[in-house]
Amino acid sequence: MGRDVRGEAGVPAAAGGDLQPSAPADIPLAANARAAQDARNSRLLAVRDALDRIGYGAATPQFVNILFYLSAQASPYILLLIGLLNGAKLVLSAVWSALLQECAKLHRFSKRAISAAGVAFGFSFLVLAFALNIGAVWLFSIAFLAGTVGVVAYGDLYQQFMRDIIRRERMSAPLRFMVRWGVALTVASLLLTGLLLDAFPMGGVVWTVHAFGRAFSLRAQGYLFAFELTALSFIASGYVTSFVDDSREGGTYPFLAFLREHMGTVRRTSGILWQNRYVALLTLSAIVSGLMQFLVTAYSGIAIYKIFAQRYEMPFLALSVVYAIAVLASFAGPYFTQRVHRSIGLAPTLVFGTLLLAILPLVLAWNANVAAIAAAMCLSVVGGAIVGFAQGLLARKLLADDARHDYFRAQAFALAIPYLLLVPALSWIANTFPFKVTFLIAAAGLVLVVTPLSFWLVVVSEKVRL
Numbered sequence: 001m002g003r004d005v006r007g008e009a010g011v012p013a014a015a016g017g018d019l020q021p022s023a024p025a026d027i028p029l030a031a032n033a034r035a036a037q038d039a040r041n042s043r044l045l046a047v048r049d050a051l052d053r054i055g056y057g058a059a060t061p062q063f064v065n066i067l068f069y070l071s072a073q074a075s076p077y078i079l080l081l082i083g084l085l086n087g088a089k090l091v092l093s094a095v096w097s098a099l100l101q102e103c104a105k106l107h108r109f110s111k112r113a114i115s116a117a118g119v120a121f122g123f124s125f126l127v128l129a130f131a132l133n134i135g136a137v138w139l140f141s142i143a144f145l146a147g148t149v150g151v152v153a154y155g156d157l158y159q160q161f162m163r164d165i166i167r168r169e170r171m172s173a174p175l176r177f178m179v180r181w182g183v184a185l186t187v188a189s190l191l192l193t194g195l196l197l198d199a200f201p202m203g204g205v206v207w208t209v210h211a212f213g214r215a216f217s218l219r220a221q222g223y224l225f226a227f228e229l230t231a232l233s234f235i236a237s238g239y240v241t242s243f244v245d246d247s248r249e250g251g252t253y254p255f256l257a258f259l260r261e262h263m264g265t266v267r268r269t270s271g272i273l274w275q276n277r278y279v280a281l282l283t284l285s286a287i288v289s290g291l292m293q294f295l296v297t298a299y300s301g302i303a304i305y306k307i308f309a310q311r312y313e314m315p316f317l318a319l320s321v322v323y324a325i326a327v328l329a330s331f332a333g334p335y336f337t338q339r340v341h342r343s344i345g346l347a348p349t350l351v352f353g354t355l356l357l358a359i360l361p362l363v364l365a366w367n368a369n370v371a372a373i374a375a376a377m378c379l380s381v382v383g384g385a386i387v388g389f390a391q392g393l394l395a396r397k398l399l400a401d402d403a404r405h406d407y408f409r410a411q412a413f414a415l416a417i418p419y420l421l422l423v424p425a426l427s428w429i430a431n432t433f434p435f436k437v438t439f440l441i442a443a444a445g446l447v448l449v450v451t452p453l454s455f456w457l458v459v460v461s462e463k464v465r466l
Helices: 023-058 061-071 078-103 111-134 137-165 173-181 183-199 222-241 255-274 277-311 315-329 332-344 346-365 370-398 401-432 435-463
Strands: 205-211 214-220
Touching (some): 061 183, 061 277, 078 277, 111 222, 183 222, 315 370
16 A cells, blocks of 8 residues: 655645645745834834934923023022922932833833823923913923923833834934934034024014904014924824834833832842942942032033123024034043043043043133133033943942842932932022032032042952952
8 A cells, every 4th residue: 555645734745845834935924024114113213213303402401491590580599499400300310210221121111102201201392381481480390390201211211112123233224324323413403493592582572464454463482482393303203103013022010010119129229339338439429429410410501601691692502502512522422431441441531531520610610711611511521421431330340240230220219319408408509609609519529529539449449349
Protein backbone atom coordinates (compact mmCIF):
# COMPACT_ATOMS: atom_id res chain seq x y z
CA MET A 1 0.00 0.00 0.00
CA GLY A 2 1.20 3.52 -0.76
CA ARG A 3 1.85 5.90 2.13
CA ASP A 4 -0.69 8.73 2.56
CA VAL A 5 1.37 11.82 3.27
CA ARG A 6 -0.64 14.37 5.22
CA GLY A 7 0.09 17.66 6.80
CA GLU A 8 -0.24 18.41 10.49
CA ALA A 9 -3.94 19.11 10.10
CA GLY A 10 -4.60 15.88 8.26
CA VAL A 11 -4.85 17.57 4.83
CA PRO A 12 -3.01 15.88 1.92
CA ALA A 13 0.09 17.76 0.86
CA ALA A 14 -0.62 18.92 -2.70
CA ALA A 15 1.91 19.44 -5.41
CA GLY A 16 2.88 23.03 -6.05
CA GLY A 17 2.61 23.93 -2.35
CA ASP A 18 -0.83 25.57 -2.60
CA LEU A 19 -1.76 24.32 0.85
CA GLN A 20 1.60 24.98 2.52
CA PRO A 21 1.62 27.19 5.64
CA SER A 22 1.07 30.83 4.68
CA ALA A 23 3.24 32.47 7.34
CA PRO A 24 6.11 33.29 4.97
CA ALA A 25 3.70 35.03 2.59
CA ASP A 26 2.24 37.00 5.51
CA ILE A 27 5.59 38.39 6.56
CA PRO A 28 5.94 40.88 3.66
CA LEU A 29 2.32 41.92 4.15
CA ALA A 30 2.89 42.57 7.84
CA ALA A 31 6.12 44.45 7.09
CA ASN A 32 4.36 46.60 4.49
CA ALA A 33 1.54 47.37 6.90
CA ARG A 34 4.04 48.33 9.60
CA ALA A 35 5.96 50.53 7.17
CA ALA A 36 2.74 52.27 6.11
CA GLN A 37 1.77 52.79 9.76
CA ASP A 38 5.22 54.20 10.57
CA ALA A 39 5.05 56.56 7.59
CA ARG A 40 1.62 57.84 8.65
CA ASN A 41 2.68 58.23 12.27
CA SER A 42 5.83 60.06 11.21
CA ARG A 43 3.82 62.59 9.22
CA LEU A 44 1.43 63.19 12.11
CA LEU A 45 4.22 63.45 14.66
CA ALA A 46 6.11 65.91 12.44
CA VAL A 47 3.03 68.15 12.28
CA ARG A 48 2.53 67.78 16.01
CA ASP A 49 6.15 68.65 16.75
CA ALA A 50 5.98 71.74 14.54
CA LEU A 51 2.88 72.96 16.37
CA ASP A 52 4.56 72.35 19.72
CA ARG A 53 7.64 74.30 18.71
CA ILE A 54 5.49 77.27 17.72
CA GLY A 55 3.49 77.06 20.94
CA TYR A 56 6.55 76.88 23.19
CA GLY A 57 8.08 79.91 21.49
CA ALA A 58 4.98 82.01 22.07
CA ALA A 59 4.52 80.72 25.63
CA THR A 60 7.91 81.68 27.05
CA PRO A 61 7.50 81.62 30.87
CA GLN A 62 9.47 84.86 31.19
CA PHE A 63 6.94 86.67 28.99
CA VAL A 64 4.11 85.35 31.15
CA ASN A 65 5.80 86.71 34.29
CA ILE A 66 6.43 90.09 32.66
CA LEU A 67 2.86 90.45 31.40
CA PHE A 68 1.48 89.53 34.81
CA TYR A 69 3.80 92.11 36.38
CA LEU A 70 2.75 94.84 33.93
CA SER A 71 -0.94 94.07 34.41
CA ALA A 72 -0.75 94.51 38.20
CA GLN A 73 2.40 96.52 38.87
CA ALA A 74 0.36 99.02 40.85
CA SER A 75 -0.09 96.35 43.52
CA PRO A 76 2.59 96.55 46.23
CA TYR A 77 2.70 92.75 46.47
CA ILE A 78 2.88 91.77 42.81
CA LEU A 79 6.53 90.62 42.96
CA LEU A 80 5.74 88.55 46.06
CA LEU A 81 2.87 86.87 44.23
CA ILE A 82 5.02 86.21 41.15
CA GLY A 83 7.62 84.54 43.35
CA LEU A 84 5.01 82.42 45.12
CA LEU A 85 3.47 81.31 41.83
CA ASN A 86 6.84 80.42 40.31
CA GLY A 87 7.84 78.57 43.47
CA ALA A 88 4.59 76.61 43.47
CA LYS A 89 5.14 75.86 39.78
CA LEU A 90 8.65 74.58 40.52
CA VAL A 91 7.48 72.24 43.28
CA LEU A 92 4.40 71.08 41.38
CA SER A 93 6.43 70.36 38.24
CA ALA A 94 9.05 68.33 40.11
CA VAL A 95 6.57 66.25 42.10
CA TRP A 96 4.11 65.71 39.24
CA SER A 97 6.88 64.74 36.82
CA ALA A 98 8.34 62.26 39.32
CA LEU A 99 4.93 60.66 39.83
CA LEU A 100 4.19 60.37 36.12
CA GLN A 101 7.57 58.84 35.31
CA GLU A 102 7.17 56.19 37.99
CA CYS A 103 3.54 55.49 37.09
CA ALA A 104 4.46 55.09 33.41
CA LYS A 105 6.55 52.05 34.37
CA LEU A 106 3.34 50.26 35.44
CA HIS A 107 0.59 51.95 33.46
CA ARG A 108 0.33 52.57 29.73
CA PHE A 109 -1.03 56.09 29.29
CA SER A 110 -3.22 56.20 26.22
CA LYS A 111 -2.83 58.67 23.39
CA ARG A 112 -6.20 60.08 24.47
CA ALA A 113 -4.71 61.06 27.84
CA ILE A 114 -1.70 62.67 26.15
CA SER A 115 -3.95 64.50 23.70
CA ALA A 116 -6.18 65.74 26.53
CA ALA A 117 -3.14 67.09 28.42
CA GLY A 118 -2.09 69.12 25.38
CA VAL A 119 -5.58 70.49 24.84
CA ALA A 120 -5.86 71.39 28.54
CA PHE A 121 -2.54 73.23 28.42
CA GLY A 122 -3.71 75.18 25.38
CA PHE A 123 -6.99 76.16 27.05
CA SER A 124 -5.09 77.36 30.13
CA PHE A 125 -3.59 80.12 27.98
CA LEU A 126 -7.03 81.24 26.86
CA VAL A 127 -7.94 81.55 30.53
CA LEU A 128 -4.68 83.42 31.23
CA ALA A 129 -5.50 85.91 28.47
CA PHE A 130 -9.02 86.38 29.83
CA ALA A 131 -7.70 86.82 33.38
CA LEU A 132 -5.24 89.51 32.28
CA ASN A 133 -7.97 91.25 30.30
CA ILE A 134 -10.32 91.54 33.30
CA GLY A 135 -7.57 91.91 35.91
CA ALA A 136 -8.53 88.76 37.87
CA VAL A 137 -5.41 87.79 39.79
CA TRP A 138 -7.03 84.73 41.36
CA LEU A 139 -8.12 83.38 37.96
CA PHE A 140 -4.66 83.99 36.51
CA SER A 141 -3.08 82.06 39.41
CA ILE A 142 -5.39 79.08 38.94
CA ALA A 143 -4.80 78.96 35.18
CA PHE A 144 -1.04 79.35 35.72
CA LEU A 145 -0.84 76.29 37.99
CA ALA A 146 -3.33 74.28 35.91
CA GLY A 147 -1.19 74.93 32.85
CA THR A 148 1.81 73.59 34.76
CA VAL A 149 0.02 70.30 35.39
CA GLY A 150 -0.97 70.09 31.72
CA VAL A 151 2.41 70.87 30.19
CA VAL A 152 4.31 68.48 32.49
CA ALA A 153 1.93 65.64 31.65
CA TYR A 154 1.99 66.53 27.97
CA GLY A 155 5.78 66.69 27.75
CA ASP A 156 6.72 63.71 29.94
CA LEU A 157 4.11 61.32 28.59
CA TYR A 158 4.68 62.28 24.98
CA GLN A 159 8.40 61.53 25.11
CA GLN A 160 7.70 57.97 26.24
CA PHE A 161 4.83 57.69 23.75
CA MET A 162 7.03 58.73 20.84
CA ARG A 163 9.79 56.28 21.79
CA ASP A 164 7.25 53.45 21.94
CA ILE A 165 5.43 54.36 18.73
CA ILE A 166 8.30 54.74 16.31
CA ARG A 167 11.99 53.94 16.37
CA ARG A 168 14.47 56.58 15.34
CA GLU A 169 15.60 54.66 12.26
CA ARG A 170 11.98 54.46 11.04
CA MET A 171 11.35 58.21 11.28
CA SER A 172 10.49 60.01 8.08
CA ALA A 173 12.69 62.84 6.81
CA PRO A 174 10.26 65.60 7.98
CA LEU A 175 10.14 64.15 11.49
CA ARG A 176 13.93 63.78 11.67
CA PHE A 177 14.22 67.37 10.48
CA MET A 178 11.84 68.60 13.18
CA VAL A 179 13.65 66.67 15.89
CA ARG A 180 16.99 68.16 14.86
CA TRP A 181 16.15 71.62 13.54
CA GLY A 182 12.65 72.33 14.82
CA VAL A 183 14.12 74.81 17.28
CA ALA A 184 14.13 77.28 14.37
CA LEU A 185 10.34 77.40 14.64
CA THR A 186 10.64 78.13 18.36
CA VAL A 187 13.02 80.99 17.66
CA ALA A 188 10.77 82.40 14.92
CA SER A 189 7.72 82.16 17.18
CA LEU A 190 9.65 83.82 20.01
CA LEU A 191 10.69 86.74 17.82
CA LEU A 192 7.16 87.12 16.43
CA THR A 193 5.77 87.22 19.97
CA GLY A 194 8.21 89.95 20.99
CA LEU A 195 7.24 91.97 17.94
CA LEU A 196 3.51 91.62 18.69
CA LEU A 197 3.95 92.60 22.33
CA ASP A 198 5.79 95.77 21.32
CA ALA A 199 3.41 96.64 18.47
CA PHE A 200 0.32 96.17 20.65
CA PRO A 201 1.20 97.04 24.28
CA MET A 202 -0.82 96.21 27.40
CA GLY A 203 -3.08 99.23 26.97
CA GLY A 204 -3.90 98.10 23.47
CA VAL A 205 -4.12 99.82 20.10
CA VAL A 206 -7.59 100.95 19.09
CA TRP A 207 -8.68 99.95 15.60
CA THR A 208 -11.72 101.59 14.08
CA VAL A 209 -13.69 99.44 11.65
CA HIS A 210 -16.46 100.92 9.48
CA ALA A 211 -19.22 98.50 8.57
CA PHE A 212 -22.97 98.70 7.94
CA GLY A 213 -22.82 102.47 8.13
CA ARG A 214 -21.39 102.41 11.64
CA ALA A 215 -17.96 102.67 13.22
CA PHE A 216 -16.81 99.89 15.52
CA SER A 217 -13.81 100.20 17.84
CA LEU A 218 -11.58 97.18 18.50
CA ARG A 219 -8.74 97.13 21.00
CA ALA A 220 -5.80 95.04 19.78
CA GLN A 221 -3.48 93.77 22.52
CA GLY A 222 -0.28 91.86 21.87
CA TYR A 223 -0.61 89.42 24.73
CA LEU A 224 -4.00 88.31 23.39
CA PHE A 225 -2.41 87.46 20.04
CA ALA A 226 0.51 85.67 21.71
CA PHE A 227 -1.59 83.64 24.13
CA GLU A 228 -4.13 82.75 21.45
CA LEU A 229 -1.28 81.56 19.20
CA THR A 230 -0.04 79.36 22.04
CA ALA A 231 -3.52 78.06 22.81
CA LEU A 232 -4.33 77.22 19.20
CA SER A 233 -0.94 75.55 18.68
CA PHE A 234 -1.29 73.19 21.63
CA ILE A 235 -4.99 72.49 21.09
CA ALA A 236 -4.25 71.58 17.45
CA SER A 237 -1.20 69.58 18.56
CA GLY A 238 -3.28 67.56 21.01
CA TYR A 239 -5.89 66.99 18.33
CA VAL A 240 -3.26 65.72 15.86
CA THR A 241 -1.89 63.36 18.52
CA SER A 242 -5.27 61.67 18.77
CA PHE A 243 -4.90 60.43 15.15
CA VAL A 244 -1.60 58.63 15.70
CA ASP A 245 -1.93 54.85 15.43
CA ASP A 246 -1.25 53.37 18.85
CA SER A 247 -0.35 49.68 18.65
CA ARG A 248 1.46 49.50 21.98
CA GLU A 249 0.86 46.67 24.35
CA GLY A 250 0.83 47.23 28.07
CA GLY A 251 -1.15 46.93 31.23
CA THR A 252 -3.25 49.32 33.22
CA TYR A 253 -2.69 50.24 36.83
CA PRO A 254 -5.14 52.33 38.89
CA PHE A 255 -3.52 55.68 39.61
CA LEU A 256 -4.82 55.93 43.18
CA ALA A 257 -3.46 52.48 43.99
CA PHE A 258 -0.12 53.46 42.47
CA LEU A 259 -0.10 56.74 44.42
CA ARG A 260 -0.64 54.98 47.77
CA GLU A 261 2.08 52.43 47.04
CA HIS A 262 4.53 54.97 45.67
CA MET A 263 4.16 57.40 48.57
CA GLY A 264 4.69 54.50 50.96
CA THR A 265 7.87 53.61 49.11
CA VAL A 266 9.05 57.22 49.19
CA ARG A 267 8.47 57.43 52.95
CA ARG A 268 10.45 54.23 53.50
CA THR A 269 13.35 55.25 51.27
CA SER A 270 13.54 58.99 51.98
CA GLY A 271 16.19 58.30 54.62
CA ILE A 272 18.62 57.71 51.75
CA LEU A 273 18.84 61.51 51.38
CA TRP A 274 20.40 61.71 54.84
CA GLN A 275 22.16 58.34 54.75
CA ASN A 276 25.46 59.87 55.75
CA ARG A 277 27.00 63.30 55.93
CA TYR A 278 28.21 63.23 52.32
CA VAL A 279 24.83 62.38 50.83
CA ALA A 280 23.19 64.88 53.19
CA LEU A 281 25.54 67.62 51.99
CA LEU A 282 24.79 66.64 48.39
CA THR A 283 21.09 67.10 49.16
CA LEU A 284 21.81 70.43 50.85
CA SER A 285 23.80 71.57 47.83
CA ALA A 286 20.90 70.66 45.52
CA ILE A 287 18.46 72.60 47.73
CA VAL A 288 20.57 75.78 47.79
CA SER A 289 21.37 75.58 44.09
CA GLY A 290 17.70 75.09 43.22
CA LEU A 291 16.60 78.04 45.35
CA MET A 292 19.20 80.37 43.85
CA GLN A 293 18.21 79.35 40.33
CA PHE A 294 14.57 79.88 41.28
CA LEU A 295 15.35 83.52 42.13
CA VAL A 296 17.00 84.06 38.76
CA THR A 297 14.25 82.29 36.81
CA ALA A 298 11.37 84.08 38.55
CA TYR A 299 12.72 87.62 38.34
CA SER A 300 15.37 87.83 35.60
CA GLY A 301 12.80 88.35 32.83
CA ILE A 302 11.18 91.27 34.64
CA ALA A 303 14.55 92.81 35.48
CA ILE A 304 15.78 92.53 31.88
CA TYR A 305 12.53 94.00 30.58
CA LYS A 306 12.88 97.02 32.90
CA ILE A 307 16.46 97.56 31.73
CA PHE A 308 15.49 97.34 28.07
CA ALA A 309 12.39 99.52 28.52
CA GLN A 310 14.65 102.38 29.62
CA ARG A 311 16.97 102.04 26.62
CA TYR A 312 15.06 100.66 23.65
CA GLU A 313 11.84 101.53 21.91
CA MET A 314 10.99 97.83 21.46
CA PRO A 315 12.00 96.12 24.73
CA PHE A 316 10.08 92.91 24.11
CA LEU A 317 11.76 92.38 20.74
CA ALA A 318 15.17 92.97 22.31
CA LEU A 319 14.27 90.47 25.02
CA SER A 320 13.15 87.99 22.37
CA VAL A 321 16.51 88.28 20.63
CA VAL A 322 18.31 87.55 23.93
CA TYR A 323 16.20 84.47 24.62
CA ALA A 324 16.49 83.30 21.02
CA ILE A 325 20.28 83.38 21.31
CA ALA A 326 20.02 81.44 24.59
CA VAL A 327 17.82 78.81 22.92
CA LEU A 328 20.41 78.34 20.19
CA ALA A 329 23.17 78.17 22.83
CA SER A 330 21.38 75.26 24.48
CA PHE A 331 22.59 73.09 21.59
CA ALA A 332 26.15 73.56 22.79
CA GLY A 333 25.36 72.51 26.34
CA PRO A 334 25.70 68.69 26.07
CA TYR A 335 28.69 68.85 23.73
CA PHE A 336 30.49 71.42 25.86
CA THR A 337 29.76 69.47 29.04
CA GLN A 338 31.31 66.27 27.74
CA ARG A 339 34.41 68.06 26.47
CA VAL A 340 34.94 69.95 29.72
CA HIS A 341 34.48 66.83 31.84
CA ARG A 342 36.95 64.82 29.79
CA SER A 343 39.47 67.64 29.87
CA ILE A 344 39.47 68.78 33.50
CA GLY A 345 37.60 66.13 35.54
CA LEU A 346 34.46 66.17 37.68
CA ALA A 347 35.44 68.60 40.44
CA PRO A 348 36.51 71.48 38.16
CA THR A 349 33.55 70.78 35.88
CA LEU A 350 31.04 71.17 38.70
CA VAL A 351 32.75 74.31 39.99
CA PHE A 352 32.96 75.74 36.49
CA GLY A 353 29.27 75.10 35.79
CA THR A 354 28.20 76.70 39.08
CA LEU A 355 30.30 79.79 38.39
CA LEU A 356 28.73 80.09 34.94
CA LEU A 357 25.30 80.07 36.59
CA ALA A 358 26.38 82.94 38.86
CA ILE A 359 27.35 85.21 35.96
CA LEU A 360 23.76 86.10 34.96
CA PRO A 361 22.61 87.41 38.38
CA LEU A 362 25.88 89.36 38.73
CA VAL A 363 25.37 90.96 35.32
CA LEU A 364 21.76 91.83 36.12
CA ALA A 365 22.78 93.33 39.45
CA TRP A 366 24.85 95.93 37.61
CA ASN A 367 22.19 96.92 35.04
CA ALA A 368 24.17 95.76 31.99
CA ASN A 369 23.49 96.30 28.28
CA VAL A 370 21.93 93.90 25.82
CA ALA A 371 25.22 92.35 24.67
CA ALA A 372 26.36 91.55 28.22
CA ILE A 373 22.96 90.14 29.14
CA ALA A 374 22.83 87.97 26.01
CA ALA A 375 26.31 86.58 26.72
CA ALA A 376 25.44 85.95 30.38
CA MET A 377 22.23 84.21 29.37
CA CYS A 378 24.10 81.85 27.04
CA LEU A 379 26.68 81.07 29.72
CA SER A 380 23.88 80.40 32.20
CA VAL A 381 22.26 77.88 29.83
CA VAL A 382 25.56 76.06 29.35
CA GLY A 383 26.25 76.23 33.07
CA GLY A 384 22.90 74.66 33.87
CA ALA A 385 23.64 71.75 31.55
CA ILE A 386 27.07 71.27 33.14
CA VAL A 387 25.73 71.36 36.71
CA GLY A 388 22.94 68.89 35.95
CA PHE A 389 25.37 66.46 34.38
CA ALA A 390 27.97 66.82 37.14
CA GLN A 391 25.46 66.45 39.98
CA GLY A 392 24.14 63.23 38.45
CA LEU A 393 27.67 61.88 38.10
CA LEU A 394 28.45 62.87 41.68
CA ALA A 395 25.38 60.99 42.93
CA ARG A 396 26.61 57.90 41.09
CA LYS A 397 29.95 58.17 42.83
CA LEU A 398 28.48 58.66 46.31
CA LEU A 399 25.71 56.05 46.09
CA ALA A 400 25.65 52.39 45.22
CA ASP A 401 23.56 51.31 42.25
CA ASP A 402 20.68 49.96 44.33
CA ALA A 403 20.49 53.15 46.43
CA ARG A 404 20.74 55.65 43.59
CA HIS A 405 17.25 54.99 42.28
CA ASP A 406 15.81 55.50 45.76
CA TYR A 407 17.74 58.76 46.06
CA PHE A 408 16.37 60.28 42.85
CA ARG A 409 12.87 58.95 43.54
CA ALA A 410 12.75 60.61 46.97
CA GLN A 411 14.56 63.79 45.94
CA ALA A 412 11.60 65.58 44.31
CA PHE A 413 9.42 65.11 47.39
CA ALA A 414 12.18 65.94 49.87
CA LEU A 415 13.15 69.16 48.12
CA ALA A 416 9.52 70.29 48.06
CA ILE A 417 9.48 70.86 51.82
CA PRO A 418 12.36 73.38 52.07
CA TYR A 419 11.16 75.03 48.87
CA LEU A 420 7.71 75.60 50.34
CA LEU A 421 9.31 77.10 53.44
CA LEU A 422 12.02 79.25 51.84
CA VAL A 423 10.41 80.41 48.58
CA PRO A 424 8.04 82.79 50.43
CA ALA A 425 10.98 84.35 52.30
CA LEU A 426 12.99 84.83 49.11
CA SER A 427 9.92 86.22 47.31
CA TRP A 428 9.41 88.70 50.16
CA ILE A 429 13.01 89.88 49.75
CA ALA A 430 12.45 90.37 46.01
CA ASN A 431 9.26 92.31 46.74
CA THR A 432 10.79 94.49 49.47
CA PHE A 433 14.28 95.31 48.19
CA PRO A 434 15.64 96.36 44.78
CA PHE A 435 16.39 93.62 42.25
CA LYS A 436 20.10 94.25 42.81
CA VAL A 437 19.81 92.76 46.30
CA THR A 438 17.89 89.73 45.00
CA PHE A 439 20.44 88.91 42.32
CA LEU A 440 23.41 89.47 44.61
CA ILE A 441 21.86 86.96 47.03
CA ALA A 442 21.49 84.46 44.17
CA ALA A 443 25.08 84.96 43.02
CA ALA A 444 26.43 84.77 46.58
CA GLY A 445 24.53 81.55 47.26
CA LEU A 446 25.98 79.93 44.14
CA VAL A 447 29.54 81.16 44.60
CA LEU A 448 29.96 81.09 48.38
CA VAL A 449 27.81 78.07 49.31
CA VAL A 450 27.23 75.73 46.40
CA THR A 451 30.67 75.98 44.78
CA PRO A 452 32.87 75.10 47.80
CA LEU A 453 30.40 72.51 49.03
CA SER A 454 30.27 70.75 45.67
CA PHE A 455 34.04 70.90 45.28
CA TRP A 456 34.59 69.28 48.66
CA LEU A 457 32.05 66.55 47.92
CA VAL A 458 33.73 65.68 44.64
CA VAL A 459 37.12 65.47 46.34
CA VAL A 460 35.63 63.12 48.97
CA SER A 461 33.90 60.98 46.36
CA GLU A 462 37.20 60.46 44.53
CA LYS A 463 38.74 58.99 47.70
CA VAL A 464 35.98 56.72 48.98
CA ARG A 465 32.88 55.04 47.49
CA LEU A 466 30.10 55.21 50.06
